[in-house]
Amino acid sequence: MRDAEPEAISPTRLAEAYAWLAEGPIRPIAGGTDLMVALAAETLEPPERVLDLWRLDELRGISEDGGDLVVGALTTWTELRRSAVVLARLPVLAEAAATIGAVQIQNRGTLGGNVVNASPAGDALPVLLATDAILELGGLRGERTVAAADFWPAYRRTALAPDELLLRVRFPSAPGREVRYRKVGTRRAQAISKVVMAVGWRPDAEGRWRDVRVAVGSMGPTPMRAPRAEATLEGQLPTEILADRVAGALSEDLSPIDDVRSTAAYRRAVSARILMRILREEGGW
């Protein structure tokens, strides 16, 4: 990358950033923890111009809005880990943030970058799927929202238009909902996941699981939900018998591959085991 260093434009107002995007082509950069690596590894053709988002304070901040948790796209993993609002409202998001890279990466990497980079291994993305998160996008043409479940249509693709930015991630209020998160990598820090999973549900008065969400990363071309596993768990108590049944359903939902980090067989076995352990913890068996 030292041979081809693009110029960067660093707007301080969102409207300016929109104007640059509309003029295009220009490549946005947030904290750089993916883009700078891709440029160094030469897996990405260096763009002619880069739109540096780092000074757009309008994209920072964590707030509550009518019961929803709203996280600005430029919010770093460190900010998520330390946010009293996140720890109170959606602690699983802080938990996921803590598994990402190590302190140097957490100080730069952003939730929005994770979403837009659209890696199937994006560590926070199953949390967004398991919580029915809504992505708020903006550009010169106005703002719109896309459900997380619709945001990653294919490998490394997003629903974002070239002239749009991700502004915020909205986590809708869900009283009584539980969410669990697990990441398996080579080691605890600095590892890209072999398997990452988030499971959400709302226990009813009898302890049956309602509104079940099973979301995984590194198990297919995109971060994805596992609809057969969800259907198997819906309305059920977290029993040992159920755990056996859901393992088969989950396996049908997934399409893992062999790659440098793991094998398809390992990923299938471990994802089933993760889900079983979550059910075991909740069922107390």
Next chain:
Amino acid sequence: MSAHRFRVNGEPVSIDRPGMRRLLDVLRDDLGLTGTKEGCGEGECGACTVLVDGVPVVACLVPVCQVVGADVRTVEGLAPAPGVLSTLQQAFLKTGGAQCGICTPGMLMAADAYLADGGGTDEDAIREAIAGNLCRCTGYTRIIEAIALAAERGEAAR
């Protein structure tokens, strides 16, 4: 294009280079501050850790446009005066927390930030603070001892 202005170890600098130039190259090649090491060049090893406004980052992943107006500190800025080492640097000497030395500047900067943030002698906390810094010589034990010793000696390492 206008030059990028910021401070390095307290001194104002002005860098007339493309905005996507890596902070690492600016420090080493433009400013001659070769204490900051390049290991992997892709954010995995932590050898190029520096502080930007007190926060540890890997200089290989930070474009220079993103440090405009910031206060960058490198290993050259750790010693409080010429010929005087910081508490943390002294602790590394005392415990033998360095072998080949390539990870040492990054380790020092990560540890400095940890101590400045109020970090103490707890081994798990120290391990987490340096989890982004690889060392292939020491087995980490003496590095961890050094950081704990500096924490024990009380003053943040400046």
